[in-house]
Amino acid sequence: MKKRSSLGQHTLDREYFVSNEVFQIEHERIFFRSWLLAGHISQLEKPGSYFLFELERESVIVLRDRGGDIRAFHNHCRHRGSRLCREASGELGATIQCPYHAWTYGLDGALRNVPTMSEVAGFDPANYPLHAVALTNWEGFLFVNLANQPQPFADALPGLVGRFREWQPSELRAADRKVYEVDANWKMFFHNFSECYHCPLAHPLLNKLAPFRNSENDLDEGPVLGGPMWMTNREGSMTLGGERCAPPFVGLNDEQRGRVYYYTLFPGAFFSFHPDYVMVHRLQPLAIGRTRIVCEWYFHPDAIAAPGFDPQPAIALWDLTNRQDWDLCLNAYRGVTSRAWQAGPYSELESQLAAFDRQYLRAMSEEPEPKNIPLRMV
Numbered sequence: 001m002k003k004r005s006s007l008g009q010h011t012l013d014r015e016y017f018v019s020n021e022v023f024q025i026e027h028e029r030i031f032f033r034s035w036l037l038a039g040h041i042s043q044l045e046k047p048g049s050y051f052l053f054e055l056e057r058e059s060v061i062v063l064r065d066r067g068g069d070i071r072a073f074h075n076h077c078r079h080r081g082s083r084l085c086r087e088a089s090g091e092l093g094a095t096i097q098c099p100y101h102a103w104t105y106g107l108d109g110a111l112r113n114v115p116t117m118s119e120v121a122g123f124d125p126a127n128y129p130l131h132a133v134a135l136t137n138w139e140g141f142l143f144v145n146l147a148n149q150p151q152p153f154a155d156a157l158p159g160l161v162g163r164f165r166e167w168q169p170s171e172l173r174a175a176d177r178k179v180y181e182v183d184a185n186w187k188m189f190f191h192n193f194s195e196c197y198h199c200p201l202a203h204p205l206l207n208k209l210a211p212f213r214n215s216e217n218d219l220d221e222g223p224v225l226g227g228p229m230w231m232t233n234r235e236g237s238m239t240l241g242g243e244r245c246a247p248p249f250v251g252l253n254d255e256q257r258g259r260v261y262y263y264t265l266f267p268g269a270f271f272s273f274h275p276d277y278v279m280v281h282r283l284q285p286l287a288i289g290r291t292r293i294v295c296e297w298y299f300h301p302d303a304i305a306a307p308g309f310d311p312q313p314a315i316a317l318w319d320l321t322n323r324q325d326w327d328l329c330l331n332a333y334r335g336v337t338s339r340a341w342q343a344g345p346y347s348e349l350e351s352q353l354a355a356f357d358r359q360y361l362r363a364m365s366e367e368p369e370p371k372n373i374p375l376r377m378v
């Protein structure tokens with residue numbers, strides 16, 4: 001495969017990291033029209049269970065309905081807008097009742113019970129279902145798209161459909177979840193995850209387990225980027241001691257058992273496929289200079305149920321690495337926000353950052369979706 005060179009390419013200009021206007025445009029042109037990782041099917045085991053996906057002012061209820069289907073709805077009442085669910089996750093029972101005036105919706109989004117509104121001439125509950133949000137179940141990982149007319153998932157994230165089934169992603173369960181908040185722009189985290197140039201200095205242990213020169217990218221342009229990396233111990237895994245925490249996934253071949261596969265999904269998710277577990281990072285931009293990162297470690301339920309199961313060596317290695325990375329991002333963010341900073345040149349080990357920037361600038365140059373509700377002028 002022809003490798004794209006990053007020679008002569010520079011990082012994004014300072015403005016992209018400090019401007020609140022850029023942050024707003026990013027939401028309109030990127031986040032509100034992309035497929036965003038919201039969670040995993042294992043979070044919705046029973047009918048009536050739900051979790052919230054939140055982004056900027058948006059809140060989405062992702063639920064399993066009585067028939068077992070997974071659905072997503074905007075988390076606001078069609079009467080006067082009250083948030084319907086306030087807890088991050090929970091059980092809904094058979095309906096969703098608004099806490100303000102008790103309008104009640106089925107888990108299919110239909111408005112079922114509307115106190116006193118029968119007195120209003122012409123009012124038809126059928127005209128006021130919850131606003132549905134597009135949802136895709138990719139191998140157990142649930143993605144939502146807030147656009148009015150979302151691009152089909154397979155077109156938006158090519159390279160995902162049909163891949164990674166060997167890791168049985170739809171059957172996995174999270175053994176742990178850690179939430180971090182850092183004072184740095186979301187793109188710093190994307191950039192940082194996309195190169196191992198910093199690994200020898202910043203992550204001596206990680207670099208011993210998988211030396212930074214061992215990586216090769218099999219996806220090097222577009223919204224899904226990344227590739228495999230050989231581990232030093234091809235019978236091991238990326239853990240504190242280099243040993244596996246669980247038996248390797250049954251569908252993996254010898255090569256897959258000896259490698260870790262790192263991929264970024266534009267604009268805000270990272271997948272790391274290890275021989276014995278799958279790690280997922282999700283970015284949530286909170287402000288131009290603040291980002292929440294959720295990191296989860298997924299194992300096969302048989303491994304979790306096995307006597308003596310201990311995921312800590314995997315969790316501890318990546319929690320340590322995460323904290324080292326967040327500190328690098330924070331520190332670099334302090335520099336790029338200086339008035340004197342100018343875009344710096346990429347090395348050959350940073351081709352994936354240049355590819356992210358191209359994808360980002362393509363998305364930023366697209367026309368935003370027309371707003372569905374024009375402002376009413378009085």
Ligand code: FES
Nearest residue numbers: 077079080098101
């Ligand atoms: S705002 Fe929900 S019932 Fe009034």
Ligand SMILES: [Fe+2]
Nearest residue numbers: 192198203325
């Ligand atoms: Fe790192």
